[in-house]
Amino acid sequence: GDQFDAHPNPQPGNTNGWVDDDDDDVEKEILLNLTRMERDKAERRLSESIRWNK
Incomplete structure (x- = not known):
């Protein structure tokens, strides 16, 4: 259980997810x-x- 205290987001890609979302x-x-x-x-x-048509 201690390892999760140091890594609240253990899933790979979570830290990079923010950067990708911003991009x-x-x-x-x-x-x-x-388009506007x-x-x-x-x-x-x-x-x-x-x-012109008037």
């Missing part, structure tokens, strides 16, 4: 920002084409 979050944020930018561009293109 995933950063990638997700970048992807979200990209693309959406803005698409909306601008749409509103411009609507203006």
Whole structure:
């Protein structure tokens, strides 16, 4: 039982899990920002084409 006191997370990968999660979050944020930018561009293109058609 003493060995668990020194190692609260004995499972392999627990210490690295945090780093991986952070990396995933950063990638997700970048992807979200990209899709948001693309959406803005698409909306601008749409509103411009609507203006031209009037």
